[in-house]
Amino acid sequence: MLWILLALSLLLLQWNKRLSLVSLLLAVIFAIRSGVLAWPAWSFILLLFLAAVYSRRIPRGRYRQVMIEGVMLISAVALMLHVIPGFNNLRVLHLVQPGPESMAFSMYFNFDKALVPFVLLVGLRTLFVSEPQYRPSVWLWGLLVLAVPALLLIAVVAGGLKFEPHQPSWLLQFMLANIFFVSLAEEALFRGYLQQRLGKIMPPVAALIISAGLFGAVHYAGGTLLMIFATLAGVIYGLAWMWSGRLWVAVLFHFGLNLCHLLFFTYPVMLKAAG
Structure with a gap:
């Protein structure tokens, strides 16, 4: 129930903020009560809520905007990096191996990471919806969709992945975690906030490249090859956001790539590549 409520709050966040906050409060x-949030975590959440309420009392102006965004951006990054104590995230999978040539991995339902869109929305009201920076033709959208499997095929040629279809029994848990507690949080930070903000002070293409490069850089633990492919994936997600002005479009591209990766290729990498 906890994680369904949390996912529901994120689903409602763009369209009905009151219902979203009610669902978040229940979560x-x-x-x-279940021990997922210890006192340092719920105290941090309470402080963020009070800061959001107090920010409405500050007179409007550039100083107000910079101060609010700065506090919320730092908080969002801290939540993304799991550095706030007291979040006892639920481990759903432990060292599962999707296939014989895939590397074993663990998966968590991350409460802290799921809070990132809420935090960033306080600082940037246009997080979910903004003016598209370019309106492409249907053909370009088709090419962008095809770029998702193309990138995975390039990873196969480069030796980072291998064909290995899967039908895991935990697919629904993976989909829930990946779309709400991974893809939405990451796209909110790197596309909805970072790329959008950079696009205000530099050409949109430069903002796209920088945000994609930073997205690739945070995957440093997976090695150079993963950083390169995460950067290329970030370009795909960034184009989806830039062309649509809709955060959920970028999220769906992100989730679609991750789902294709799991269903048809070694996940998260193949054993040889991990060694």
Whole structure:
């Protein structure tokens, strides 16, 4: 129930903020009762809520905007990096191996990371919807969709992945975690906030490249090859955001690539590549 409520709050966040906050409040209550949120975590959430309420009392102006965005951006990055204590995220999968040539991995439902869109929306009201920076033809959209499997095929040629179809019994848990607790949080930070903000002070293509490069850089733990492909994936997600002005479009591209990766290729990498 806790994680369904949290996912529902994120799903409603763009369209009905009141219902979204009610669902989030219920999720927080369940999380405290179940031990997912210890006192440092729920205290941090309470401070963020008070800061969001107090920010409305500050006179409008550039100083107000910079101060609010700065606090919320730092908080969002801290949540993304799991450095705030007290979040006892639920481990859903432990060292599962999707296929014989795939590397074993663990998966968590991350409460802290799921809070990132809420935090960034306080600082940037246009996080979910903004003016498209370019309106491409249907053919360009088709090419962007085809770029998702093309990137995975390039990874196969480069030796980072291998064909290995999967039908995991935990597919629904993976989909829930990946779309709400991974893809949405990452796209909110790198596309909805970072690329959008950079696009205000530099050409949109430069903002796209920088945000994609930073997205690739945070995957440093996976090695150079993963950083390169994460950067290229970031370009795909960034184009989806830039062309649509809709955060959920970028999220769907992100989730679509991750789902294709799991279903048809070694996941997260193949054993040889990991060694």
